[in-house]
Amino acid sequence: MSAYLLIPFLPLFAFFVNILFGRNFIKGQAHWIAVPAVTVSCLVSWVIALKMFMSHDPQIINEDLYTWISSGGFRASVGFLIDQLTAVMLIVVTTVSMLVHIYSIGYMHGEKGYYRFFSFLSLFTFSMLMLVMANNILQLYFGWEAVGLCSYFLIGYYYEKKSASDAGKKAFIVNRFGDFGFGLGIIMIFLTLGTVHYAEVFGSIGTLTGQGIVVLGFQMDVITLIALLLFCGAVGKSAQLPLHVWLPDAMEGPTPVSALIHAATMVTAGVFMVARFSPIFNLSPVAMAVVAVTGAFTAIFAGSIALVQRDIKRIIAYSTCSQLGYMFLACGVGAYGAGIFHLYTHAFFKALLFLGAGSVMHAMGGELDIFKMGGLKKKLPYTYWTFLIATLSISGFPLLAGFISKDEILFLAFASGTTVGKFVWVVGVITAVLTAFYSFRVFYLTFHGEFRSDIEEMKKHAVEHGHDPHHLLHEAPWTMRIPLLLLAFGAVTAGWIGIPAALGGHNKFAHFMEPVVGHPEVHAGHATEYILMALAIAIFIGGLLFARHMYITNRDLADKMAKKFSFAHYLLWNKYFIDELYHFTIIRPTMWVSKSFIVGFSDGKIIEGIVNGVPRAIGQISGFIRHVQNGLVHRYATVMGFAFLAIVAIAFIWR
């Protein structure tokens, strides 16, 4: 047994212990099982990753545990691959997971489903680790579906609420649409290459170059088809257009879940997948362009919605969609390393934003509307400062983690020298403006200005709902503050490992990732890089000042703007009506077909009519032959008689 197996299987063990014994025995002590398990797997991950990072010739682990499914020529194993890409993911997943586990001790304290919460957190961690450590596509698919399942459980954690159970179901089903494509992609890979194991697939994918296939009457390049099918899965899991609709609703789950699953880890699985399959995507310029453009559109689309929303968690959720868009944008221009780098820095500052939001909600008695907050700076100093760091990081304060990774993406898009690259760069820059603005909008409305709710009212409300009113407007306990501080440290420093040469760094991160994802083409020098960097800083300052102007110094401006651009505001407030579109084009018609057409008409009238008609006819004939017949046995006998006549007839024909 190798030590790396502890990484996924310790959390799995914790899951089993808590789910089996939690309800009756462990109850409120579930964290004593879950937290040590994830901590050990985090430590092992760091040891393995650091070893790889320090070594000049890192040792790649690629081992099969056992053969999972084997049928004819098809074989898929349960096996583990730990290369540079996996190592980075291990760090992200186990670190954020551990911090969220610790945070949850305080946040979920006193919940009746406490053990259940920790069980699924552990199961999620296991699933996510199986996903990133897979050495073949089918195991990746296992992890993929399993994280989706845990997401379903955790979004629907408050299952008594219709909205929560709806949201969980929606997340699962929307993801199934993406996985429909993903699954067919896996099948295509097997049918063309005869294997689903990474090493063999990537070794032989080149042989498909130039091969065509006819799909629904269209001639198509095989590699492009495979890449696009796989990308369908990524679009679902990473909430990209047009399958993004589940992510905002997923905020029904407890906030630690939003931080871990719907910001730092699971939703980034799509980016990980595209980077993992870079040898396939690289061979198809069409697929690459689709990835880049999908990412860019989602970035600006989600960013624009975030401008006008009022629910603190949903704003951060749209921000996540938007940032994931950046990562795909990077992958699409061949800068997979930059995409993964942003994934890694984003995990810190976005998890921090969510946990900060959780801390705010904790103090606000569950209130989510940022227009009912304000002035929380004094009441929640830890939350305030850490939230500020996260906001600075995401909006691009120089040398913070978010700045360095986003800057690298935009530079590499610009420098890719392609039309698509230039186009997505423009979109990326505009999105950066939006990002800085909406991030500071949340920040100012929450922490600055005046407190806009009635504290007595809130206390009454808390008592009515059986909550402890002493939490209100008080800083969270230490178990919640420590993760905030550690993540804030990450949000500042995580990017320093990838400081570009233009700033005197060595971009060790990109070099580390190179053996797995290669390096993008760069058609620009340091001078361009400095100009772009200056632009990024200008954007940051502009966004900050505009948000400050609108929500602090000139409070009426926001309303005036909303009135002046009422149509745009209406569109954004209603999220471009995508949910409504799906409701009327998919859900309603399906229900109609089911209820009216099939049950009422075709099953009810046509099929029943015909098939019931046959026995009825037989019955009538038998009744005709012998007038007193009305028993089943008689009918049976008559039919038997006819049948034997037929047999004799047929037998004579063949004789």
Added chain:
Amino acid sequence: MTELGTNVLGYPILSLVIFLPVAGAVMLLFINRSNAFLIKLMALIVSIATFIISLPLFFRFNMNTYGMQFVESRAWIPAWNVNYALGVDGISVLFVLLSTLITILCVLISWEAITNKLKEFYIAILLVEAAMIGVFCSMDFFLFYIFWEAMLIPMFLIIGVWGGPNRVYAAIKFFLFTLVGSLLMLVGIVVLYTYSGGSFSILELDALTYPYNMQMILFWAFFASFSVKVPMFPVHTWLPDAHSEAPAAGSVLLAAILIKMGAYGFLRFSIPLFPDAAVAMTPVMLTLSVIAIIYGGIVCFAQTDLKRLIAYSSVSHMGFVTLGIFALNTQGLEGGILQMVNHGIITGALFLAVGAIYERTHSREISDYGGLATVTPVFAAFFMIFTLASIGLPSMNGFVGEFLIILGGFAASKIMGVLAATGVIIGAAYMLWLYQRIFFMDEGPKAAGLTDLNGREIAALLPLLVLVFWIGLYPNAFLGFMRVSVQHLIEQVDLAKATALAASMK
């Protein structure tokens, strides 16, 4: 005379497995009907003993041969050349085991649900078991047909006597549908008998080749019988009625074993005996399968009756099975056979679970429930696992079967593979919606005060839960049984494909 095969055990295990339940049923006759406990205990002991006796089929099965194993043969009606011939191969052995296991669970789940005429009930259950196993073991067409029809009568009674309010209609519909189909098969059997010059031996008939036109007609004659049993679109309408009206044990037997016989018939007779016709009819079969998958799935959205919904989901899942079988390639066939076992386990478990809750509420209306996750958490957990297995979550058995089927189906016909894969989305949607309405949200009118599963009910569900994960995580333990037999079947089909190709080249 074709060599029948071998029996490593040296004792007639298959006869024991078939006739122990019959003997049990006879013994039940002599128990005083006022002694309910003894009747139930007797039924339980007999079913467990049958299961234990059947276990060597699992452990002593030789996975390296496609030949019949554990065979027995003796002349029965020499005048007509009818033999009492039994044997199992990689295609049938798992169903014998599944039958003996499921029967135990049916006895357990009926323990308190059946109070009326329970002596007759358990006799019927044991007789169904014997007939089902007989169908899977028969190596003689005459014997096969007798078991096939014999199964109908106790099943008819189980639905018609112990069923729900509309039981008589459902029972008659079930009976007539299956009967009309069977008669056409009987015609086919007699034609084969005459053509072969007087043989009922399945292996001997298998070794002959038949003219193309004859193959076609006989294929459809057998199809009439098997498609009703599966059930395939459009002859599926008896299933929702039978399932919803049958008592829990009846639904479980129907779902887990009975409807597998149609698919088994395709594998045992239609494809090996009439390979040319099977190859020629592939497009039709694939299309009907895909229609069943999508149609059966979409109908589920409109169901308000819990058992009807699961019944329609069976139509959809069995569509996957027939799709895999008629893909006529390794992954499709292995996936199809495995999915037959899987569906037996999953849908069997779902009906067991529903039966447990129906016993408490006497309601099948979905809207009567809600909030059960709080009221009955253990029940909710079991139901969740079987729901997930049903929607094909990897690591559970449903995934392995569906994945291999879609892979095989896609290899056989791209468009059919793609359409079948939409069934995976539809399945997730209706099952999760069902789960939400029963277990989540506010408590429904019948939810308050329900007691959670008791030890007996957990004992009935636990073996199936173990199988869900066993097959899901290590399917090779089960795929290994069918590997060589499926390979042999494919060789027969390939020969037919080659002749078809040669004919078209001329």
